[in-house]
Each structure stands twice: as structure tokens, then as C-alpha cells.
Amino acid sequence: MMKRDECFRILARHIGEAALVASYSSAVEWIDVAPRALNYLSIGAMGLDSSHGLGLALGRPDRRVVVLQGDGSLLMNLGSLVTIAAAAPKNLVHLVAQNDTYEANGSQPTPHPKVDFAGIARSSGYAASYDFSDLRIFEQQVAHVLEQQGPVFATLHIEPTKPLKYDYPSLYDPQKRAAFKAAWRS
Amino acid sequence: MDARIESADTAARELHGGGIIAALKASGIEYVLAVPDIVTSSGLLAPIARDKGFRLIRVCKEDECVGIASGLSYADKRALILIQYTGFLDSLNAIRGVAVEYKQPICMMVGLLGHDPEKAPRASPRYGVRIIEPILDAMGVAHHLVGVDVDIGKIQPAIERAYRESEPVALLIGRRPQAS
Numbered sequence: 001m002m003k004r005d006e007c008f009r010i011l012a013r014h015i016g017e018a019a020l021v022a023s024y025s026s027a028v029e030w031i032d033v034a035p036r037a038l039n040y041l042s043i044g045a046m047g048l049d050s051s052h053g054l055g056l057a058l059g060r061p062d063r064r065v066v067v068l069q070g071d072g073s074l075l076m077n078l079g080s081l082v083t084i085a086a087a088a089p090k091n092l093v094h095l096v097a098q099n100d101t102y103e104a105n106g107s108q109p110t111p112h113p114k115v116d117f118a119g120i121a122r123s124s125g126y127a128a129s130y131d132f133s134d135l136r137i138f139e140q141q142v143a144h145v146l147e148q149q150g151p152v153f154a155t156l157h158i159e160p161t162k163p164l165k166y167d168y169p170s171l172y173d174p175q176k177r178a179a180f181k182a183a184w185r186s
Numbered sequence: 187m188d189a190r191i192e193s194a195d196t197a198a199r200e201l202h203g204g205g206i207i208a209a210l211k212a213s214g215i216e217y218v219l220a221v222p223d224i225v226t227s228s229g230l231l232a233p234i235a236r237d238k239g240f241r242l243i244r245v246c247k248e249d250e251c252v253g254i255a256s257g258l259s260y261a262d263k264r265a266l267i268l269i270q271y272t273g274f275l276d277s278l279n280a281i282r283g284v285a286v287e288y289k290q291p292i293c294m295m296v297g298l299l300g301h302d303p304e305k306a307p308r309a310s311p312r313y314g315v316r317i318i319e320p321i322l323d324a325m326g327v328a329h330h331l332v333g334v335d336v337d338i339g340k341i342q343p344a345i346e347r348a349y350r351e352s353e354p355v356a357l358l359i360g361r362r363p364q365a366s
Contacts, residue, residue, distance in 0.1 A: 040257075040260075042253070044282075044283030044284060044287055044288065045249070045252070045253070045279050045280040045282075045283035045284050047249075048249065048250070048252065048253035048280060048284065049253075050253075051245075051249075051250040051251075051252070051253025051254050051257070052253040052254070052256055052257045053257065054243075054250075054253070054254050054257060055253060055254035055255060055256060055257020055258040055259075055260075055265075056257035056258075056260060056261070057257075058217070058241075058243075058254070058257070058258060058263070059257060059258040059259075059260060059261025059262075059263045060261045077247070077249075077250065079245070079246025079247045079250065080245075080246070080250050082246050083243065083244070083245045083246055083250055083254075086243075086244065087243055172287075174288075174289075177288065180260070181260050184260050184261065185260070185261070185262070
């Protein structure tokens with residue numbers, strides 16, 4: 001089991017010029033670790049992170065897109081795994097931070113713990129899928145995961161954390177979307 | 187009835203998929219994001235699936251389309267969401283959050299299953315259809331009824347406006363389009 005912030009710090013060292021799509025707890029922790037214009041915050045309709053990521057990846061096949069989704073969010077949009085696999089964007093990496101908890105809504109448990117998201121992604125048709133629960137192994141393999149031909153999926157098994165501070169006005173800020181748009185079109 | 191008048195009357199009550207597809211192309215639509223809908227299945231979705239001028243993305247659930255279309259818009263790629271009104275209702279939170287509150291150019295073409303095309307949607311025999319326009323009004327989403335061929339002229343201006351102003355629009359398909 002890994003700590004999410006440690007995991008994200010390693011990811012941040014490899015993210016480069018990729019767009020990173022995140023929502024709720026993943027977004028809050030990611031922007032603390034790696035504030036950047038190419039962060040695309042998918043707040044307001046939980047579950048759509050993976051669909052936003054697919055749209056971004058299809059729109060710019062020359063650029064890399066990384067989706068950093070919580071497990072509660074993916075559970076709300078499991079069908080997107082099938083849609084993404086069928087659309088087969090080579091430039092999409094789909095990471096899921098799994099702690100079996102809806103952290104943004106009072107740290108309530110998800111309906112069933114230990115869902116095998118990587119297995120579902122594999123059987124849906126992703127080009128590759130991984131499970132990481134050891135930080136050292138994640139650090140060794142993250143560059144390969146990010147550079148591989150997609151769609152690539154990886155579950156990051158993380159510990160539940162203390163409640164985060166959700167600054168929703170900042171997360172919703174239209175200037176962040178405008179900054180992303182400018183960076184994404186450059 | 188005079189045969190010519192009857193023929194003209196019948197023509198005025200027809201809706202052709204070919205005309206809708208031409209309007210979509212003229213509007214710069216490149217991606218079609220769809221869940222099959224029996225109203226538009228044979229007259230629109232089937233020919234779109236065969237048309238190399240579009241990239242069709244078949245999704246599992248309609249709200250996915252809202253996220254995909256939003257993502258595409260950041261690269262100036264235009265998309266049409268082709269769904270049934272039941273899927274529209276199922277996607278209301280995505281439309282509220284992404285299309286309305288984030289002011290994204292989300293263009294929806296919504297089949298009105300069970301609607302009597304001779305009636306206005308608000309007077310439809312189907313409850314689910316009757317509530318569509320009031321819901322769109324409450325959400326502040328522009329909408330246009332495409333029930334006969336003459337209505338096809340509404341499509342391109344509606345899509346152009348949606349992308350120019352970065353706002354959603356719903357095109358309501360009130361009659362099963364003919365495959366032509």
C-alpha cells in the first residue's frame with residue numbers, strides 16, 4: 001500500500017508536457033504536488049474524468065494524456081473503460097488511485113472493497129494494465145507506464161488519508177480552464 | 187384531395203437523414219458520440235457509421251458523451267452527441283455541471299421516442315417527451331425542434347452558435363428520419 005502524496009510526487013517527476021485530468025481528492029492532492037497549466041480539473045460531475053481524458057486524447061493524438069481518477073469516480077463511470085478500450089487512443093494513460101473510499105463525501109466506503117480495476121480494464125481491451133502497491137516498484141516502472149502505447153491502465157493502491165481541504169471556488173475557477181486551453185493548444 | 191396537394195402535404199411531413207447529415211458536415215462536426223436510439227438508428231446512426239467523414243465513438247452510457255465532447259472542444263474538434271431522450275434525462279448532472287456551469291459547447295441531438303410528430307413536444311402523448319423542453323428551459327439550454335425537412339435549416343446555425351458562444355444546445359428529433 002502506498003501513500004497517495006508520495007505516489008503523486010513520483011508521477012510529477014515524469015509527467016512532462018502531458019495533460020493531467022483529475023477530480024476531487026486526486027485533484028486536490030495533485031495540484032498541491034504539481035501546480036501547472038496542463039492540469040485539467042474535472043469537478044462538478046463525478047465520474048467523467050475518464051471521459052474528459054478520452055476526448056482530450058482523441059483531440060490531440062500528438063500529445064500525451066494522463067487521467068488520475070479516484071476509484072469512487074471510476075465506479076460511477078465503469079462503462080468508460082469499455083468505451084476507451086474500443087476507441088483505443090494510443091496516447092492515453094489511465095491511472096486509478098484506489099483506497100475503497102469516497103473521500104470527498106465523508107470518507108464513506110465504496111460499495112465493495114478490493115474491486116479489481118486493472119482486471120476489468122484488461123478484459124475491456126486496454127493495451128496494458130498494471131497494479132502497483134509498492135512505491136519502489138512504481139518508481140521503477142512509472143516511466144515505462146507513461147511512455148507505453150495506450151490505452152494503458154494502472155491501479156495505484158493507496159492508503160486512505162486524513163480528510164483533505166476542498167477549496168471548491170479554486171477548483172472551479174474558470175481561469176484554470178482558460179489556462180489549460182491555452183497550454184493545450186500551444 | 188388533389189394528388190399534387192396531397193404529395194406536397196406528405197413531403198412537408200417528412201424528415202430525411204441525408205439532409206441532417208449534410209447539415210452536420212456543413213457545421214464542421216467531425217465526431218459523433220452515440221448510444222443507439224430507435225428514433226434515429228436507421229435514418230441517422232447507421233449512415234453515420236458508414237460515412238468516413240465522421241468518426242463514430244460508441245459509448246456505454248450517455249453522460250460519457252458530455253465529457254468526451256468537452257475534452258475534444260479544447261482541441262477545437264466539434265462533436266455531436268446522438269442519443270435518446272431517456273439518455274438525455276440520465277445525463278442531466280453531466281449537462282448541468284459540464285455544459286451549463288462550465289459553459290462548454292455541448293451539442294446534443296435527442297430522439298423523442300414515442301412522440302407523436304404531429305404534436306408539439308410539450309403536448310406529446312409520452313410523459314418523458316413532454317418534460318424535455320421545460321427541463322431545457324429551466325436549465326437555460328437552447329433547444330430547437332427538428333421534425334420536418336424544413337427544420338434542418340436550424341441545425342447549422344445552432345451548432346455554430348454553440349461553439350462560438352461556448353454553450354450547449356439540444357436539437358430535438360421529433361420524427362423518425364428516413365434513411366436517404
